[in-house]
Amino acid sequence: MNYEEFLKQKGLEPGDVVKIDTITGTVQGILMPHHEFSDEGVLVVKLKNGYNIGLAIEKIKGVELVQKRKTVREEEGSVERSPELPDVAVVGTGGTIASYVDYHTGAVHPAKSPGELVKAMPELFRVANIHPEILFSVLSEDMDVKMWQQIAEKVAEKLRNGMGVVITHGTDTMGYTAAALAFMFTSLPCPVVLVGSQRSSDRPSSDAHLNLLSAVRFAASADVGDVCVVMHEGTSDNRCAVHPGTKVRKMHTTRRDAFRTVNAREAGYVDGEKVVVNGNLRKPGPLRYDTRMEERVNLLYYYPGMSERLFRAHFEGAKGVVIAGTGLGHVNSRFVPVVRDYIRQGCAVVMTSQCIHGTVNMNVYSTGRELIRAGVIDGKDMLAETAYVKLMWVLAHAGNQDEVKTLMETSIAGEISARREV
Amino acid sequence: MDWKSIGLKVGLEIHQQLDTKKLFCDCSSELCEEVAGTFVRKLKAAEGESGEIDLAAKETAERNLVFRYEVIRGSTCLVECDEEPPHALNPEALKIVLSIAKHLNAEVLDEIHVMRKIVVDGSNTTGFQRTALVAVGGKLKVGEKEIGIPTLCLEEDAARKMEMEGQEVTYRLDRLGIPLIEIATTPDLHTPEEVREVAERIGLMLRATRKVKRGIGTIREDLNISVGGGARVEIKGVQELNLLPEYVKNEAMRQLKLVEVSKKLQERNAMVVDKLFDVTPVFAGSNSKVIKSALNSGGKVLAVKLIGFAGLLGKKWEEMHRLGSELAQHARVFGLGGIFHSDELPNYGITAEEVARIRELLALAENDAFVLAAGDGEKLERGLRAVMQRARVAIAGVPEETRDPLPDGTTRYSRPLPGGARMYPETDVPPIRVTPSLMADLIPIEEFEEKVARFSREYGISTEIAGQIIRDWRDLEFESLCAKFPAAISEIARVLTNTLGEMQGRGLDVEKLSQPVLEEIFCAYISGKFAKEGIEKVIEAFLLGAPTIEKAIEKSGVAKLSVEEVEKVVEELLAAHPEIKAKPNPEGALMGLAMAKLRGRADGKTVNDVVRKKLSGSPQV
């Protein structure tokens, strides 16, 4: 019998305190939820000494309910506003930047109300009046274009209410969302900051704490009208880097300092109470935004041996394709005529490089020159991911192919650097 | 002291490092002195599963510490730096624990779950220690008594604490993540000596797996001690087996003293006034160095009023266990050093007049006491609040707490006893289903007594010698050498016990005598290169720096002489001492002279044969 059937049969649920008789003895503890990798035939029980143990259901002779589970009460509660502090909205979209552990389910829950957030991170409320709101709670990898638009609308609402905005976000695709917001908001009265954590906030060593505190400080005080990402600068818990939203990329799967500014200088840093801006960010202006996006855009990662069939599939039904090409911006020279055909049919094709660092330059080798002749747009030193997001925005706003090309090759939101420092 | 009558109860927790790679990554578990770099972190007291912050965790976090971690190449990767999730549990380490569990007749759980145990003192970069309960309900027989082993856990070792300066604590990451087996006993040990005996027995049993680390710090004991009317106090991380009885005795005495103090405090209706009194003006012209320097840097002097405490805080030097030093230790963990209490004043540059003025200012009655300290702002207040809290608890009795062992056999307050709230699942490590195949091929464990008896039986050595060989971790070498040189068993036994002990006593590095080296020595001995009496000299010459065994034999001058060479020596002696022949026992006299000259270079029988031949070859008088 598997654990689900067993619990159903006995009328039990995780969180219940039970006494279990097995062929080797008696165990009392709290029924725990099943771990994904736990054996189906095993019941997980938390003992009084705090340890979880697995008991084989086949060895269980009887179960007695000692106490029904207690329902977890959520702390609502509001926090009194300090008139001398700025107001900052913390919009939750997912990830676990501020959270607590529910011992009944073993799950990590995000802090939703001000009460929960103040309990998790009281220091925040000494920096600003925090207005937390969970917009939605999705995994970073489940984020889509519609959600970017919803985030933008929510940000606009908060800005209209005179608040600075911090968006908490899962780290996997935070760079894409940052770029999307950077293009949607053509003018901003204050910073819009995305922040995440690489170590979940239920652990004492979480980076969430410093990241969120630094993000709130930046949102509350920086003289900037741009979208940026604030995350750990190094492995130490002393300083957070500020990255421009269109130049930032997650460059490591696990490290705290995974986020890096690519092909540009970092936009600044937050060190304790000190907030420093290096000047690569747009200045504050009136709130202007437009969230329209053309979703029929694909991102193609070219590799040796890619079949023509798969290569072509990226262009079928697409209004635009961003290619992450090899080196200076190449694909198999056999595919040049394919690209030319799709461009003639009205598809916008932008070349970026899978080298990540450095700029595209299609003038150097013959394949590159042929691609230019075929009408491929030069993505310059844009990140492939940023170019993909930008192309969606540009295709929703440009009138014709020439305008698409001009907009793509011009820096709108700091996404293209004219020079790269040594 | 009649330990039973005071209700002494002690439970042991033994932590032994396993000799494998690390528990949750592929790093080596060797310690190293070469630091490749450092980074700093802070820890936050996270909530446990039950939604409450653990008291111990909270207190540590309140100390606002910054942790600096030293990275060691080879034994530190991103996992130790908490920059990468843990890998799967090391199967070799698990096998060792399963083997020990089986040996102790413990019941291995059906599925093993790794937990996070909150520890925010910085010794774990994550802020928790990963630990898994592997088996329960084991038993260990020590003499006639059966000791319960309620739990066997597999957990990761913590980082090494290197230094503490102000609010910054430095740890080295090489030790973090080394697998530890934790064996707990029931609190059924009732005398200090019994504690030592059981700890040693468990240590020897662990060693018999041949899969544990050896050397200082690789085995550490936690003691849970209480006396009747006292409370459970945990002494964490004792490394010296021989000091165990001292810690037990001292803690028992400490608790008895605190029980006595608490009774008196209750009789007097003692009370701690919940207020810090500013007594800075009293010390305007003070001669106390501590106070002067605090006031010069803009600090102040605050006092705590303790109603009914006079005479119970204890005068310095007067007695070993004083409430006063308990208060000082609590202040110290909050960074406040140097508190003064009224039982030890006037002293330390604080005058009788100043004491009188404070008593007046605080309106103290005869039975009342005070504590004062100088310093600045938050640290001073936090420290004195800790003093107030500790004094309040003293009225009720003995507090449950964790204490650090000191090298002199006493202990010092470290933090409150951690509660059950500090565990939650380590979701990054998949649980392990214990299958029959996992329980196959376990490591056989030969208990100490069994092995002593077998050695004595198989090798014809005394049980004392056998015991010494095993205790000194030389048993594997002994068996292997005996198998190779069965004619030299008693010599091997003597070298592995007496000789090595003696050389070590003289400060020579006996670790140089690796198994191959010993084999070479016995090989030379068996093939007749030197006599039995020369073994020690060869070893000595080798330890004193001879590069090879051959050179050591040469240098020590023990190389065996041929019969012709022996004859030559005897002839020379005879020529030099013609009077010998006239003695009543010429053979004995010549033998004595010859052996004095030839010891170690020729065996007695050869010399005797030659002596006899030479004497008989000359005319008798």
Ligand SMILES: [Zn+2]
């Ligand atoms: Zn490692």
